[in-house]
Amino acid sequence: MADKVKDVAKSEALRIGTLAGNAAKSGAYMYPIKGIFYFIAHRSLWKPLTSRIGPTVTLGLSITSAMFFFTYVPQLALLALTSGPLAPISAALLVLSESSTLTNALSNSFLLNDALVDTFDGTLVSRGHEALVSDGRQLKSGGIGDPISRLGKLVKKPFAKLSPASLIRSVLYLPLNFIPVVGTLVYIVVQGRRIGPTAHDRYFQLKGWDRRRKEEWLKTHAPEYTSFGVLSFVLEMVPVLSFAFTYTSTVGAALWAADIEAKASTSPSLREQAKSAE
Secondary structure, eight states, X not given: OHHHHHHHHHHHHHHHHHHHHHHHHHOGGGHHHHHXXXXXXXGGGGHHHHTTHHHHHHHXXXXXXXXXXXXXXXXXXXXXXXXXXXXXXXXXXXXXXXXXXXXXXXXXXXXXXXXXXXXXXXXXXXXXXXXHHTTTEEEOSOOTTOGGGGEEEESOOOOOOOOHHHHHHHHHTGGGGGSTTHHHHHHHHHHHHHHGGGGGHHHHHHHTOOHXXXXXXXXXXXXXXXXXXXXXXXXXXXXXXXXXXXXXXXXXXHHHHHHHHHHHHHOHHHHHHHHHHO
C-alpha cells in the first residue's frame, strides 16, 4: 500500500510541474481571491449566504470537532512514523482536509445548493450578463444595484446532489497525506483538479453545451481549472469559514465566466468556438 501511494505521489508530482507552469500563465488561480473582494464590495450578494449561515456553521463546527476528537490522535500516531516532528502539523492538515471534504459534500448537496446557484447567477447579472442568465431562470425587472432581487424561478438547476463516487475518490486519495509535506501538497492538487471543473457547471449549462463540448473545453483548459480548484480547496479547508469561502469561490467562478464571455465577444476565434459548440 505504501509503495502504491508513493508511486501515485511521484506521478502526480511530475504532472504538477507541468500544470503549475501553464496555470501561472493563465491567472485563473486569482479568481477565488477576486471573488472574495468582489463579494465584500457587493452587499447584495450576501443574501444567499446569510440565509444559510446558521445551519452551515453548525454543520461545519460539528464535523470538524468530531473529526479532531475521534481521528486526530490515531492519525497523528500513524504520521509520526513517516513525518517525524512534522506529524502534528500533517495530522492537523489531514483532519482539516477530511472535515472540509465531508462538510462541503453535505452542505453543498443539502444546504447550499440553491443558494450557490443564486450567487453564481447574481454575480453574472451584476456583470451585465442578463441574457446568459435568462437561459437558465426567469429574471424580474427593476432591482437596480441588487442583482439577487432580480432572480426569479429556476428553469435549469445544474448542481448535482451528493455523489458517492466523488466522495469515495476523495477518501481514496487521503493516504497521500501520510507522505511528509509533498504528499499533502499532492493531495491538495489532486483535489483541486477534481473540483476545479465543477466551478463552471452552471456556466456550461447556461451556454447549452453538451457533454462532449464541456469535456473538450475542460481538456483544453485543464491547468486553469486545476489552479482555480487548488486555491478554492485551500480556502475551503479553513475551519468554520469554509462555507463562506465556498460562496466567494462561486463568485470568483462567475467572474471568470463573465470574463470568458467578454473575451468571446471581442475575439473572432472564440466566437467561432462558441458557434460550433452551439
